[in-house]
Amino acid sequence: VSNPQQPLLSLAADIGTALTCCDSVDDVIQHCAEALVRNLEAAFARIWVYDDSTRMLILRASAGLYTHVDGAHSRIALGALKIGQIAQDRQPHMTNEVWNDPRVSDKDWARETGMVAFAGHPLLVNDQLIGVMAMFSTKPLSETTTRALASVADGVALGIHRKQIEGRLREREQLFMQFANNMQDVLWLSRPHAQQTLWISPAVEQVMGVKPEDVYENPYAFMEVIIPEDRPRMAQFMEMTETLRADSPKKTTDVEYRIRKDGELRWLWTRAFPSFDGEGKIYQICGFTHDITEKKEAERRVSEFYSTVSHELRTPLTSIRAALGLIEGGVTHPDSTETVELISIARREADRLIRLINDILDMRKMEAGKLPLKILPLAPHVVVSNTVSAMRTFAQEHDVELVTWIQEERSFIGDYDRVVQVLTNLISNAIKFSPAGSLVNVNVQASFSERIRFAVSDEGPGIPPEQYNKGNSGATERRHRL
Amino acid sequence: MKIQKVLLVDDDPNIRKLARMSLERVGKWEVEVAASGSEAIELLERVKPDVVVLDVMMPGIDGRTTLTKLKEASATLPVILMTAKVQNEEIAEYLSLGALGVIMKPFDPMRLPKEIVDLLNGHEKD
Numbered sequence: 149v150s151n152p153q154q155p156l157l158s159l160a161a162d163i164g165t166a167l168t169c170c171d172s173v174d175d176v177i178q179h180c181a182e183a184l185v186r187n188l189e190a191a192f193a194r195i196w197v198y199d200d201s202t203r204m205l206i207l208r209a210s211a212g213l214y215t216h217v218d219g220a221h222s223r224i225a226l227g228a229l230k231i232g233q234i235a236q237d238r239q240p241h242m243t244n245e246v247w248n249d250p251r252v253s254d255k256d257w258a259r260e261t262g263m264v265a266f267a268g269h270p271l272l273v274n275d276q277l278i279g280v281m282a283m284f285s286t287k288p289l290s291e292t293t294t295r296a297l298a299s300v301a302d303g304v305a306l307g308i309h310r311k312q313i314e315g316r317l318r319e320r321e322q323l324f325m326q327f328a329n330n331m332q333d334v335l336w337l338s339r340p341h342a343q344q345t346l347w348i349s350p351a352v353e354q355v356m357g358v359k360p361e362d363v364y365e366n367p368y369a370f371m372e373v374i375i376p377e378d379r380p381r382m383a384q385f386m387e388m389t390e391t392l393r394a395d396s397p398k399k400t401t402d403v404e405y406r407i408r409k410d411g412e413l414r415w416l417w418t419r420a421f422p423s424f425d426g427e428g429k430i431y432q433i434c435g436f437t438h439d440i441t442e443k444k445e446a447e448r449r450v451s452e453f454y455s456t457v458s459h460e461l462r463t464p465l466t467s468i469r470a471a472l473g474l475i476e477g478g479v480t481h482p483d484s485t486e487t488v489e490l491i492s493i494a495r496r497e498a499d500r501l502i503r504l505i506n507d508i509l510d511m512r513k514m515e516a517g518k519l520p521l522k523i524l525p526l527a528p529h530v531v532v533s534n535t536v537s538a539m540r541t542f543a544q545e546h547d548v549e550l551v552t553w554i555q556e557e558r559s560f561i562g563d564y565d566r567v568v569q570v571l572t573n574l575i576s577n578a579i580k581f582s583p584a585g586s587l588v589n590v591n592v593q594a595s596f597s598e599r600i601r602f603a604v605s606d607e608g609p610g611i612p613p614e615q616y617n618k619g620n621s622g623a624t625e626r627r628h629r630l
Numbered sequence: 631m632k633i634q635k636v637l638l639v640d641d642d643p644n645i646r647k648l649a650r651m652s653l654e655r656v657g658k659w660e661v662e663v664a665a666s667g668s669e670a671i672e673l674l675e676r677v678k679p680d681v682v683v684l685d686v687m688m689p690g691i692d693g694r695t696t697l698t699k700l701k702e703a704s705a706t707l708p709v710i711l712m713t714a715k716v717q718n719e720e721i722a723e724y725l726s727l728g729a730l731g732v733i734m735k736p737f738d739p740m741r742l743p744k745e746i747v748d749l750l751n752g753h754e755k756d
Contacts, residue, residue: 455715459687462714462735463642469736470648477740479655493644545643580641581690584665609690 156296159187163300167307173197174208176311180304181211184283188293191263193283195271196224196231197308205235205280213261213284229253231268231280238277240269240298244288265289269301273309334437340390340422340430342367355416355439357409375413378405389420394428404440415444460504464497471497507569521563528592528600529554531564535571536590542576547584548606550575555593560600574604581608631750635660637679639670639696640712641688648739649683649712657743667696674703681746683733686713686724694727701728710749712737 166179177195184193192212196205205224207217221229227236230251234241243249244265246258252266267289268282281301289297328335328349334356336348345367348360352370362369374382385403392399402419420435471494480486513519536550543550571590578588586607595601636659640646646663653661662677664670668691670682682700686693693711700709711724714735721732731749733742 455717459714463645466714466736467642467644467648470645470652470739473739474648474651474655477656479651479739490648493648497644 153292155187155189156292159183159296159300162187163303167303171311171314173308173311173315176307177209177304178211180281180300180307181209184281184300185212188283188285188289189287190283190285191261193281194221195279195281195304196235197279198226198235198271198277205231208279230266231282234268234270234282235277235280238270238272238275240267240301242267242289242294246284262286267294267297269297271301271305271308273305276309278305278308278312332439335434336363336436337432337434338367339432342386346432352437355437356407373407373409375406375408381405385418385420389422389433390430392422392430394424414439415441457508461501464501464504467497468494468501510569521566523561523563525559526562526564526567527559528556528602531567531571532590532592532602535568535575539572539575539579543579543588546579546582548579548582549587550579550590551587552590553592555591556600558594558600571602571604574602578604578606578608582606583608631680633657633659633680633747633750635662635677635679636746637662637664637670637673637677637682639664639667639682639688640685641665642685645685645735649737649742652737652739652742653683653746656740657746659743667691667693667699670696671699671703674700674707679707681708681710681730681750683710683712683746686711686720687715694724697724697727697729708750710746 162183163180166176166183169179170176177197181193181195184190190212192210192214194207194211194214195209197208198205203226205226207222207224210217221231224232226232230241230253233251241251242265243252246252246263246266247255249266252258257263263284263286265285265288266282267285268280271278271281281304283297329351331349331351332355334349334352336352337346338344339346345363348363350360352363353359356370356373358369358373371379371382382403382405385401389401392401400419400421402417404415404417407414407416416437417440418435418437420433422430422433425431471490474480475482475487475490480490510519532552532554536552539550575588575590582588589603589605591601591603591605593601593603636653636657638646638649638653638661640649640663643665646665650661650663653659662673662679664673667684667688670684674682684693684696684700688696691699693713697709697711700707705728708730709728711729711732712735713720713732724732731752733745733749737745
């Protein structure tokens with residue numbers, strides 16, 4: 149005589165194995181359904197999983213007489229049929245007289261198949277509905293079996309719940325990894341005092357030129373690419389981060405520093421966010437690192453622009469201020485030619501100031517794309533002779549001779565004022581940087597594909613080749629007003 | 631220290647003319663002008679100025695280099711810089727290179743000689 153407890157012990161063992169056997173919810177519950185059929189001699193066993201968004205019970209496992217999960221009972225609304233009712237009531241339903249049970253709708257089927265017993269359990273975890281587990285049997289179920297089923301239901305509910313959480317976590321992790329791995333920024337997580345790098349995104353190689361594996365091996369590996377003069381700043385930043393507490397008013401720290409990557413200087417920005425334990429102390433620090441080279445470069449250009457503009461405006465102002473100051477101070481006799489000359493200097497420099505301000509406004513308009521061009525046919529010799537005659541006095545002041553050579557007489561199309569402006573800037577720059585007694589040549593000739601080439605050459609110091617493309621950047625004192 | 635002769639270095643012809651007028655008529659000094667740093671260095675030996683007033687931003691060799699070369703030629707020569715640039719770091723750098731002081735542009739032509747004298751006197755007191 150076999151031990152009547154034997155099938156229940158075996159069931160418990162099978163369920164235990166099933167709950168830890170597989171990754172997917174479906175595999176786990178299919179094994180559970182099969183264990184019920186195998187150990188309790190159930191005719192068939194089925195498990196529905198509750199979908200909260202549609203409020204439907206979805207048949208996900210079926211073992212024994214029926215093994216399909218589609219068909220009539222594949223989707224059951226909450227409260228519908230005996231399965232939906234078990235879910236709604238959150239109460240198990242059991243009978244050993246299927247033919248008499250008001251909840252069993254298809255009594256003919258029960259008679260034909262000899263079904264005697266039914267047991268259905270809601271699958272619940274902390275009052276949260278997970279699904280329904282149900283079985284039919286051709287033999288009555290004992291009280292012991294009935295009790296055992298309740299604990300099996302608890303185990304299955306927990307198992308499904310855990311798998312669902314695991315699945316959601318996996319989705320979240322995939323989502324996070326998709327962000328982290330494809331981002332141009334470096335994300336990282338480390339222990340305090342950089343004792344250990346817990347995680348760092350692969351972008352660290354692209355952004356800092358340091359391999360992730362090197363950072364795992366040595367959390368300070370990034371220090372080596374930081375330029376020596378910025379290392380103390382980084383050390384200070386790390387120290388600052390460590391001093392943050394959960395009750396600090398500011399819970400992040402930032403640092404800007406330079407690294408050398410592939411021989412090139414790059415500006416980086418790092419922000420750290422510590423995580424605090426129950427005592428308000430830091431247990432780990434996460435953060436991100438972003439390349440701000442372009443932003444820094446734009447800032448530098450703006451500051452250089454202001455510095456150049458302020459210098460350019462102060463130069464004519466210096467002459468105006470000095471000329472007026474000398475007249476006012478009575479240094480020259482009011483009726484003298486000297487006074488007339490001082491007034492003339494002040495007037496000329498005031499005109500220069502007006503031109504400068506117009507240039508600046510034009511630049512602004514150009515940047516905003518709001519500079520309308522008046523395009524007309526222009527004769528090269530007219531453009532050049534008008535520009536050059538306006539520059540004669542300036543050239544004489546610098547003891548520089550202007551020489552023109554027009555090799556191209558055909559007209560071209562352009563905006564007269566703009567062409568004259570560019571030419572004026574080029575010539576004025578050439579004069580300014582010419583040694584006394586030298587020549588400035590203005591030359592016009594045909595160029596490739598119907599173009600015309602204006603060239604201004606001087607005998608001044610020239611521009612170092614490394615600064616050729618900097619144009620208006622002001623990096624060089626020469627040619628800063630093209 | 632009594633000033634008799636000033637060497638004025640500026641690439642801008644207007645400023646050369648105006649500052650010269652200020653130094654000659656208001657300061658009653660003898661003034662020699664140079665239009666570039668290299669010209670100033672050339673003139674130094676012949677002119678033997680009591681003080682050099684040097685524009686910082688010039689084409690060719692710039693004010694910084696000129697200052698260094700002038701101080702090399704004569705370590706005791708007082709050099710006063712004139713600048714339209716306002717960055718404090720730059721001013722500190724010029725002082726560390728041996729400049730006696732910095733006069734900002736635009737300058738007041740009626741006060742320019744006194745500013746130079748004050749810088750020289752302040753230096754002597756130290």
